[in-house]
Amino acid sequence: MxxxxxxxxxxxxxxxxxxMILPSLIAIAIxxxxxIAWTGYIxxxxxNTLVRNLDFVGLSNYAFLFQDFRFQSDLRxxxxxxxxxxxxxxxxxxxxxxLVDRRIRAEALFRNIFIFPMALSFIVTGVVWQWILNPTxxxxxxxxxxxxxxxxxxxxxxxxxxxxxxxxxxIELGIPIALIAVVIATVWQMSGFAMAMYLAGLRGISDELKxxxxxxxxxxxxxxxxxxxxxxxxxxxxxxxxxxxxSLKIFDLIYAMTGPGAMFVTDVPGxxxxxxxxxxxxxxxxxxxxxxxxxxxxxxxxxxxxxSLKEGAS
Amino acid sequence: MTxxxxxxxxxxxxxxxxxxxxxxxxYVLLTxxxxxxxxxxxxxxxxxxxxxxxxxxxxxxxxxxxxxxNSFLLTIPATILSALLGSMNGYVLSKWAFRGSNTLFxxxxxxxxxxxxxxxxPLIQFMQDIHLYNSIPGLIxxxxxxxxxxxxxxxxxxxxxxxxxxxxxxxxxxxxxxGIYRHIIVPLSITGFVVVGIWQFTNIWNEFLFAxxxxxxxxxxxxVALQNLSGxxxxxxxxxxxxxxxxALPTLLxxxxxxxxxxxxxxxxxxxx
Numbered sequence: 263m264x265x266x267x268x269x270x271x272x273x274x275x276x277x278x279x280x281x282m283i284l285p286s287l288i289a290i291a292i293x294x295x296x297x298i299a300w301t302g303y304i305x306x307x308x309x310n311t312l313v314r315n316l317d318f319v320g321l322s323n324y325a326f327l328f329q330d331f332r333f334q335s336d337l338r339x340x341x342x343x344x345x346x347x348x349x350x351x352x353x354x355x356x357x358x359x360x361l362v363d364r365r366i367r368a369e370a371l372f373r374n375i376f377i378f379p380m381a382l383s384f385i386v387t388g389v390v391w392q393w394i395l396n397p398t399x400x401x402x403x404x405x406x407x408x409x410x411x412x413x414x415x416x417x418x419x420x421x422x423x424x425x426x427x428x429x430x431x432x433i434e435l436g437i438p439i440a441l442i443a444v445v446i447a448t449v450w451q452m453s454g455f456a457m458a459m460y461l462a463g464l465r466g467i468s469d470e471l472k473x474x475x476x477x478x479x480x481x482x483x484x485x486x487x488x489x490x491x492x493x494x495x496x497x498x499x500x501x502x503x504x505x506x507x508x509s510l511k512i513f514d515l516i517y518a519m520t521g522p523g524a525m526f527v528t529d530v531p532g533x534x535x536x537x538x539x540x541x542x543x544x545x546x547x548x549x550x551x552x553x554x555x556x557x558x559x560x561x562x563x564x565x566x567x568x569x570s571l572k573e574g575a576s
Numbered sequence: 577m578t579x580x581x582x583x584x585x586x587x588x589x590x591x592x593x594x595x596x597x598x599x600x601x602x603y604v605l606l607t608x609x610x611x612x613x614x615x616x617x618x619x620x621x622x623x624x625x626x627x628x629x630x631x632x633x634x635x636x637x638x639x640x641x642x643x644x645x646n647s648f649l650l651t652i653p654a655t656i657l658s659a660l661l662g663s664m665n666g667y668v669l670s671k672w673a674f675r676g677s678n679t680l681f682x683x684x685x686x687x688x689x690x691x692x693x694x695x696x697x698p699l700i701q702f703m704q705d706i707h708l709y710n711s712i713p714g715l716i717x718x719x720x721x722x723x724x725x726x727x728x729x730x731x732x733x734x735x736x737x738x739x740x741x742x743x744x745x746x747x748x749x750x751x752x753x754x755g756i757y758r759h760i761i762v763p764l765s766i767t768g769f770v771v772v773g774i775w776q777f778t779n780i781w782n783e784f785l786f787a788x789x790x791x792x793x794x795x796x797x798x799x800v801a802l803q804n805l806s807g808x809x810x811x812x813x814x815x816x817x818x819x820x821x822x823x824a825l826p827t828l829l830x831x832x833x834x835x836x837x838x839x840x841x842x843x844x845x846x847x848x849x
Contacts, residue, residue, distance in 0.1 A: 278753045279672035283665050286728070287680060289721045294687040297695035297702075304697055361591050374835050375595045381831035381838060383782030385799045386824045389806045389816060390601045393608070399618035450598065458839055511691040514784040518803055535693045540789060545697055552693035563689040571682045 298556065305549035312543045323550040333551070334433045335526040336534055342437050343445065343530065344509040350449045352501055355456020356494075360486075362457065363464045373461070377454035384451070388518025391447035395419060419443040419520040422527055438527040444516060451515075452508070456501055463497040464490070503566050510558050531555050609633065609818035616814045632814035633822070636805070640819055642794065643801035647781055647826075649712050650797055654719040655776040659769055661720065662727020667761050669728065670735035671743055672753070681732070688725035692785055700789060710795050718790065719780050727772050730844045734768040735761065767837075774834055775841035778827045798823045 305324070308317040327333040358376050362369060379387065394400045395418040402415045421439040428435045467490060475485050513532030522529035522537070531551050539548025608616060612629035669681050699718065700709065708714030738761070746756050787797040796804075802823045806816045831838050 279668040283668045286665050286724050290684050290687050293721045297698040300698040301694050381827045382824050386820045389820045399621045555691040556694040
C-alpha cells in the first residue's frame with residue numbers, strides 16, 4: 263500500500279470522507295463488536311432453555327463444555343482436521359501449481375478445472391461427496407472392481423474407529439478415520455485456491471535466477487528446494503493462516519455431508535454450536551462454544567492483521 | 577531429445593489425470609441426475625444412464641423453484657449494495673486517509689474473519705426486534721453488513737493502485753470529494769466492481785449459516801432448501817443430484833463466463849493485495 267498524502271482542503275471538506283465511512287463503521291461496531299460482547303455475556307448466563315434467563319452463572323457453561331464428551335471430541339477433531347486439511351491442501355495445491363507453471367498448452371483450461379470447485383457451495387460439495395464416498399456404493403464399487411475384498415473396503419465417513427485410539431480421559435485420542443472423507447472433499451474444493459496463490463507467487467520468481475542455478479549445475483530438485491520454495495514462504499504463511507481459520511470455523515460442509523457422526527467422530531464446534539443452540543435451545547452453551555471458536559480464530563488472525571497492516575503502512 | 581519428449585508426455589498425463597479426477601463429482605452429478613428412478617441403484621452408480629430421464633429434474637425443480645427465486649431476490653440487491661458501500665469506503669481509506677483510519681480499517685477487517693456463530697444469537701434477537709427476522713430484506717441487511725470488510729478491502733487495494741497525482745490535479749482544479757469519486761474513481765472502477773460483484777454474488781448465493789438460522793419454510797434460500805431435500809431420507813439420489821446441480825448452476829455459470837475475475841477476487845482476499 264502506498265501512503266496517500268493528506269489532502270489540503272478546508273476543514274469542513276475534510277469532514278466529508280469521515281462522514282461517508284461513518285455509517286459502515288457504526289454498523290461494524292454494533293454488528294461485530296457489540297454482538298460479540300453480547301454473546302460473551304450470554305455465555306456467562308443460565309440461558310439454557312427456550313425462555314430467556316439471564317441469571318449470571320460465571321464460567322459454568324465453559325466448565326461444562328470442557329468436561330463434555332462431545333466438546334472434547336470436537337477439539338480433538340478440530341486439531342486433526344486442521345492438520346490433515348492444511349497439509350493436504352497446501353501440498354496438493356503446490357504440486358498443481360508446479361505442474362501448471364511449466365508453459366503447458368491449454369493452461370487456462372487446466373487452471374479453470376482445478377479452481378472451479380471454489381465457486382461451489384459447501385452444501386453442494388457435501389451432498390455430492392456424501393454420495394461418492396457412500397460406503398455401499400461410490401468409490402468402494404471401483405475399489406471392489408479393482409479387487410479389494412468386500413470385508414476390507416473403507417467405511418469412509420461411517421467409520422467409528424480412531425487411530426491409534428489412545429485413551430485420553432473420556433475420549434479416545436488419535437485420528438478419527440471418518441474425518442478423512444471430509445478432508446478429501448475439502449481438499450477437492452480448496453486446493454485450487456492454494457494453486458492460484460502459488461501460481462501468482464511462481465510468476466514472480468525471475469527465470470534468470472533459476473537459469474543461473476541450472477547453469478551452475480544445480481539439479482531441478484535443488485532449484486526447487488533452494489530457490490523456488492524459499493521465495494514461496496510468504497504465500498505458504500498466508501495460506502496456513504487462511505486455511506486454518508476456515509478449518510476452525512467449518513460448519514456447512516460437515517453439516518451437509520456427515521453431521522456429527524456416530525460417537526461424534528466428525529463433529530466440530532461449529533456443528534455443536536448450531537445444534538445445541540437452535541435444536542436444543544441451550545443458548546448459553548452455544549454462546550460459550552462460539553466464544554471459544556472466536557478466541558481460537560483471534561489468536562491466529564489478530565497477529566496476522568497487525569503485521570499485515572503495519573507492513574502496508576510503511 | 578527423446579527424454580525431453582517423454583518427460584513432456586508424462587507431464588500431460590499427470591495433468592490430465594488430475595483434471596479428470598477433479599471432474600469426477602461433475603460426472604456423478606450429471607449422470608445420476610439424468611437417471612430414472614429404476615436406474616439409480618447403488619450398484620450402478622458409475623454407469624451411464626441408459627436413457628435420459630428428466631423426472632429427477634422435474635421433481636427437484638418443483639421443490640426448489642421458489643427457493644431459487646428467494647436466492648436471486650437476496651443475492652442481487654445484497655451484492656449491489658455491498659459493492660457500492662465497499663467502493664465508497666475503499667475510496668475514503670485509500671485516498672482520504674485520516675488520523676486513525678488505518679486502525680479503524682484493521683478493526684473493520686477483523687469482522688470478515690470472525691466465526692459468525694459468535695454474533696448469531698444477538699443477531700437473531702436484533703432481527704426479531706426490528707421485525708426483519710425470517711425475511712429476505714433481513715438477510716440482505718445481514719449480508720450487506722458482514723460483507724463490508726471484504727468489499728472495503730478489495731476496493732481499497734484496487735484504488736491504492738490509482739496514482740495520487742491524478743487526484744491532486746483534480747483537487748487543484750477545485751474538484752471536491754464527490755466530484756473526484758464520480759468523474760475519476762468510478763470510471764476507473766469497472767473491473768473492481770466486476771471482481772467484487774462476482775465475489776459477493778458467489779459467496780452470498782452459497783452461504784448457509786445465516787440462511788438456515790434466519791429463515792423458515794417459504795423464505796429459505798436455495799442452499800437451505802437443498803440441504804432439506806438431501807437430508808430427507810426418502811428422496812432419491814437422482815433428485816438430490818439434480819437439486820445440487822440446479823443450486824450450483826448460477827455460480828457455475830458465472831465462473832465459466834467470468835472465471836478470470838473470480839480468480840482475481842480469490843487472490844484479493846489476502847490482505848496485502
